[in-house]
Amino acid sequence: MHDRYGNDVLAGDWKRPPRGRSxxxxxxxxxxxxxxxxxxxxxxxxxxxxxxxxxxxxxxxxxxxxxxxxxxxxxxxxxxxxxxAPKADPAPRRPERTASGSRAVEAAPARVAVGSRIFVEGKHDAELVEKVWGDDLRVEGVVVEMLDGVDDLRGVIEDFRPTADRRMGVLVDHLVPGTKEWRVVEEARRTPRYARHVRIVGHPYVDVWQSVRPERLGLEQWPVIPKGQSWKHGILAHLGWPHSSQADVARGWQRILASVDDYTHLEPELLGRVEELIDFVTVGDLPLG
Known part of the structure; x- marks a missing residue:
């Protein structure tokens, strides 16, 4: 029906400001x-x-x-x-998996260190293992130690004196047939007194840096650095990062390490070897044979 008097001018939100209500x-x-x-x-x-x-x-x-x-x-x-005022963030949900992909053990205290150890070549190797497998190793009570190189690996084994209850796992960089590292490891394996309680494995990379997937740094692949040039300095130069000093190398590594969130950001050649060492130093007594 037609309203002969027209619309009520007071109907609706007639007090609404021109820009709308807050x-x-x-x-x-x-x-x-x-x-x-x-x-x-x-x-x-x-x-x-x-x-x-x-x-x-x-x-x-x-x-x-x-x-x-x-x-x-x-x-x-x-x-x-x-x-x-912004609402307070809810308590973060505890992850169901650790960075290594293992099932997280809720509220598990760090176990008192056991006798077995995993040895790696240097600080960068140790920091990468800690970032990805640290939670798992603390649950197992396994400590990671640095070798500062493998030139005297056989001597390190003899000093450690591994046993069935005090096993020794060793991760070696650039373990490729014909390399210096290969010869050192072959000699170290010829220690019959301790060989049964030692597991030496390695990855093919010149340095543990290469075990980080290159796309994490915006690369299609890790560059080849000419022989005679410092490998780490060459990598940093290729990335366009400062590379003139050891302090630059340290900062560069921290940037690379920060790009790794979990095991999916590492190459399988490293993942398999570290998992192998963890299994070796945490299983029960080895069978006689």
Whole structure:
């Protein structure tokens, strides 16, 4: 039916501001808003309680920071908003798997170290093993030690005196037939008194750096560094990273290590060898034979 008197001008939201009503928005970090009263535009850098009131700190494009009362009086993308304190993050969920892919043992304390050990060539090897297999090794009570090279591997074995209850696993870099490392390992294996309680394995890479999948660093493959040139310095130069000093090498390695989150970021040639050593030093007594 036609309304001869027309629409009620007071019907609906006739008091609605031209830009619309404010909506609540959490003042999360880096959210960009404008304070209507002052025209200050900035990104949220902090929310805190001061003088019994919540305030939000906004940093402008020049890096200057000002504090404003939390609440209404802000625009975001040209629309009015009312800033509220961000909700507290829920307690992080405990991962069901460790970085190595093993099932995580909830609230498991580190076990008192057992006699068995896994030896690796250097600091970078040890840090990579710790990052991926550290949780597993702590549950088993197995300590990783550094060899600082394998030139005297046979002497290290004889000093350690491995037994059935004190086994020794060794991870060697660049274990390829015909290399110096290959000859050292072959000699070390000729220690019949301890051979049964020692497992020496290796990966084919010049350095443990290469066991990180190259795509983690934006590479299609690891570059070939000419002989006579420092391999690590050459890699850093190829990546465009500082490479003039040992401090640069250390920082470069930390960047590479930071790119590894779990076992899926490592090459299988390393994964299999480390898992083999962990199995060897944590199983029960070896059968007689």
């Amino acid at each position: 909506r609540e928005v959490e003042a999360v970090r880096d959210l960009v808003v404008e304070d209507v009263a002052t025209g200050w535009v900035g990104a949220v850098v902090a929310v805190e309680k001061a003088g019994g009131k919540h305030v939000v700190h906004l940093e402008d494009a020049q890096g200057k920071v000002r504090a404003f009362p939390l609440g209404g009086g802000f625009w975001m993308d040209g629309q009015p908003v009312r800033l509220v």
